[in-house]
Amino acid sequence: MRTSTRLHPFRSTLILAAACLLGAACTSSETPAPETESTTATDPGPDVQQRAQDALQPLKRRLMGELTAALSEGPVNAIEVCSVVAPDLAAQVAPEGMRIGRTSHRLRNPANAPEPWMEPLLAAYVADSADRAPHTVRIDERTMGYVEPIVAQEMCLACHGKNVDAAVATALAERYPEDQATGFEAGELRGMFWVTVPVEGG
Numbered sequence: 001m002r003t004s005t006r007l008h009p010f011r012s013t014l015i016l017a018a019a020c021l022l023g024a025a026c027t028s029s030e031t032p033a034p035e036t037e038s039t040t041a042t043d044p045g046p047d048v049q050q051r052a053q054d055a056l057q058p059l060k061r062r063l064m065g066e067l068t069a070a071l072s073e074g075p076v077n078a079i080e081v082c083s084v085v086a087p088d089l090a091a092q093v094a095p096e097g098m099r100i101g102r103t104s105h106r107l108r109n110p111a112n113a114p115e116p117w118m119e120p121l122l123a124a125y126v127a128d129s130a131d132r133a134p135h136t137v138r139i140d141e142r143t144m145g146y147v148e149p150i151v152a153q154e155m156c157l158a159c160h161g162k163n164v165d166a167a168v169a170t171a172l173a174e175r176y177p178e179d180q181a182t183g184f185e186a187g188e189l190r191g192m193f194w195v196t197v198p199v200e201g202g
Contacts, residue, residue, distance in 0.1 A: 053134070056193055066085050103122065103192060105126050106183075107181060117145050134149075147194045149189055161184055162183050
């Protein structure tokens with residue numbers, strides 16, 4: 001960037017795609033399915049939502065930095081960041097007692113499969129394309145769940161669109177052989193970020 005502001009087209013495409021790979025992987029742990037009443041979003045007040053949103057920001061910011069650095073050494077390194085580095089980042093930045101990650105109805109990484117409490121909220125986003133609001137749900141007496149949608153932007157289509165570059169497709173196939181996360185259009189639901197937030201019982 002010191003000698004020119006013009007990037008190679010392939011590298012430029014991947015830099016644009018980097019934002020869409022944020023939070024790409026997170027260690028998954030089994031969580032019991034919430035009771036029926038818990039699958040309906042509730043309003044626990046602004047505190048839970050704010051805490052969840054605050055917890056997500058460092059993950060988004062730090063992962064973007066890792067991806068940008070990796071892209072300077074080649075696109076395959078950037079894809080590896082999402083597979084190897086992202087889970088560690090999610091664990092590192094999560095405040096004590098909280099977990100954060102990402103899931104989707106069309107997965108790239110099987111480790112990001114939705115936990116039972118997430119499934120109704122994810123299905124609701126899929127069913128209502130106009131719903132772009134964050135939602136909360138009580139998982140159990142001491143835990144609230146928070147979700148917010150991830151919407152595909154034009155820049156995301158380099159790795160998630162209908163016409164993915166052959167080099168990117170090859171790298172993705174090697175890293176994610178069961179990839180379902182292509183064929184998206186701009187404005188379409190890509191998935192959702194999620195956060196579990198500890199709360200007082202009752």
